[in-house]
Structure formats: structure tokens, C-alpha cells
Amino acid sequence: MPYPTGRPATWFVTGTSRGLGLLLVQQLLQRGDNVTATTRSAERLSDALAGVDTTRLHAVEVDLTDEQAVAGALSATVNRFGQIDVVVNNAGYGFLAAVEEVTDADAREMFDVQIFGTWNVLRAVLPIFRAARSGHVINVSSILGLTSFPGWGLYCAGKYALEGLTESLAAEVADHGVKVNLVEPGYMRTDFLKTHSLGLPNNASDAYPGVRQMTEQHLAMPGSQLGDPAKAASAIISVAASGNPAPLHQILGSDSYGLAKGRVDALLADIEASHALAVTTDIPDAA
Structure with a gap:
């Protein structure tokens, strides 16, 4: 990595007990980097890392919605490793339901993890990064932060919010030497679409x-996804190692790339179709 010099990099990664987060931690430890890994189950993370040298690992069970606990985990990272170089906000889960079927509790829980948990990490780490005039925030979004499908409304709402938050953040902290990236994977062969990782409505409507058909198709998908999560983890490391925050939006997967291009084309068509009515709402001679 171009930074830091003379010492291993220190990473703070959320959502690490399985899937992309776990593979990222494995690769970072194999590189000899320091890692604080937050998880809902330190035991499950430890079991998953059997055979990996965990000398440089600080595994901690943290409720990301607990602002003080998050701040404590970041402070402990600095105390143990001396600094934090990269934060990866990866924690999240899928939810398949029609908008009408999503309860208030479902929606609040999703935003607690994907937005308010991420915000807790950012509030705690940004003063550290600003003081050092360095640091890198990588927020793991999804292609569903750029486009949307029926039945994915809740998940898309969380990822769209993450995209807006991250774009604003990138502009705010650039002058402080802090780099920011979004990573937007497509479908990957992880547990993401298995029932122990996926939220479903308690009261599905006829x-x-x-949406029911789409849900069944997705539940049958594991094992056939195009994306390799180990390669995605390597790509995240490459984003940090480049020392370059461009592009802000890093697509991962040819499926994600194709869907993103399609979304841009559809959005541009909407913008052009809206032009005639749009210009009628100006105050005459205001310009």
C-alpha cells in the first residue's frame, strides 16, 4: 500500500462473521495487516478463521446501533495498533418483501444497521482521520444502491441512503486528506440469499x-451467482491500496456493470422526457 509507510496498515471492518466481510478479514490477515473486525458472534468469526494467523486480529462483538460501543471499538483499535488507516462499512443484510409488507420495525431495523450504524462509525472515526490528515472510508453498497427491483424496496432504500450519505461525505472530507469510496457489487456466491441471512415478511400478501415468484427465484439462486466474493474482497483491498479515491463508485461484477449502465440510460431518458414540463416551473426572468 502507498500508506502507511514502515508499518502494517490497520483496518476497521464491520460485518465480518461471514461472506464478503469474512473473506476480506482473511485476506488482510494473510497480508500481514492489522484488523479490528466487528461481528455479532466473535465465536463464529474465530471458527471461520481456523488456520489463519490471527495475531494481528482484534475481534469484537459490537452492536453498531450503540454509538458509545462503536466509539469504544475504534478507540481500542487506536490503542492497540496506533492508528486506523481504512474503515470498511460492510455490515448489512437483504430483505425481500413488497413495500406494503414491510413493517415499521422491519424498516427501522434495516436503517439501524445500514445507515445509523454506518453513521456511528463515521462520527467516531472522522476526527481520527482528520487529525492524521489521512484515512480511507470504503462503504459497501450494492448495485441495488443504483437501481431497484420489485420486492427489494427496503434494501434499496437503505442502500440508496448510503449512496447519498457517501457522496456528500466524499466532498466534505477531501480537503482533510480523507479518501472515500463506494463499492457496488452485483450477485456474489455468499450466504446473502440464504434464509439465515435474509429477511422475509411475517405476513406476506396474496x-x-x-414478488413471491421473485423471492422463490432468489432463494434458489445460491451457488449460481456470477460474482466471486474472494475476488471482490481483493478488489476492495486494491481500492484502498491504490491511494486514489476515483472512481467514487466502484462497480464489482459484470452483472452489476450491465445493470448500472441500464439504469443510467433509463434515467437519462426520463430526464429528457421531463424537460418540457420542467422548464415551465421557472419564475420568468429569474435567471
Whole structure:
């Protein structure tokens, strides 16, 4: 990595007990980097890392919605390793339901993890980064932070919010020497679409047969996804190692790339179609 010099890099990674987060931690430890890994189960993380040298690992069970606990985990990282170089906000989960089927509790829980948990990490780490005039924030979004499908409304809402938060953050902290990236994977062969990782509605409605069909298709998908999560973890390391925050939006997966291009084309068509009415709402001669 171009930074730091003369010592291993120190990473703070959330959501590490399985999937992309786990593979990222494995690769970082194999590189000889320092890692604080937050997880809901330190035991599960330890079991998953069997055979990996964990000398440089600080595994901690943290409720990301607990602001003080998050701040304590970041402070402990500095105390143990001397500094933090890269933060990866990876924690999250999927949820398949029609918008009408999502309860208030479902929605608040999703935003607690994907937005307010991320915000807790950012509030705690940014003073550290600003003081050092260095640091890198990598927020793991999804192609569903750029486009949307029926039945994914809650998950998309969280990822769209993460995208807006991250774009604002990148502009705010650039003058402080802090780099910011979004990573937007497509479908990967992880546990993301298995029932122990995926939220489903408690009361599904008969009014949405298309959503039910889509849900069944996704539950049958594990093992056939295009994306390799180990390669995605390596790509995240490459983003940090480049020392270059451009592009802000880093697409991962050819499926993600194709969907993003399609979304841009559809959005541009909407913008052009809206032009005639848009210009009628100006105050005459205001310009």
C-alpha cells in the first residue's frame, strides 16, 4: 500500500462473521495487516478463521446501533495498533418483501444497521482521520444502491441512503486528506440469499404474486451467482491500496456493470422526457 509507510496498515471492518466481510478479514490477515473486525458472534468469526494467523486480529462483538460501543471499538483499535488507516462499512443484510409488507420495525431495523450504524462509525472515526490528515472510508453498497427491483424496496432504500450519505461525505472530507469510496457489487456466491441471512415478511400478501415468484427465484439462486466474493474482497483491498479515491463508485461484477449502465440510460431518458414540463416551473426572468 502507498500508506502507511514502515508499518502494517490497520483496518476497521464491520460485518465480518461471514461472506464478503469474512473473506476480506482473511485476506488482510494473510497480508500481514492489522484488523479490528466487528461481528455479532466473535465465536463464529474465530471458527471461520481456523488456520489463519490471527495475531494481528482484534475481534469484537459490537452492536453498531450503540454509538458509545462503536466509539469504544475504534478507540481500542487506536490503542492497540496506533492508528486506523481504512474503515470498511460492510455490515448489512437483504430483505425481500413488497413495500406494503414491510413493517415499521422491519424498516427501522434495516436503517439501524445500514445507515445509523454506518453513521456511528463515521462520527467516531472522522476526527481520527482528520487529525492524521489521512484515512480511507470504503462503504459497501450494492448495485441495488443504483437501481431497484420489485420486492427489494427496503434494501434499496437503505442502500440508496448510503449512496447519498457517501457522496456528500466524499466532498466534505477531501480537503482533510480523507479518501472515500463506494463499492457496488452485483450477485456474489455468499450466504446473502440464504434464509439465515435474509429477511422475509411475517405476513406476506396474496396481492403480490410477482414478488413471491421473485423471492422463490432468489432463494434458489445460491451457488449460481456470477460474482466471486474472494475476488471482490481483493478488489476492495486494491481500492484502498491504490491511494486514489476515483472512481467514487466502484462497480464489482459484470452483472452489476450491465445493470448500472441500464439504469443510467433509463434515467437519462426520463430526464429528457421531463424537460418540457420542467422548464415551465421557472419564475420568468429569474435567471
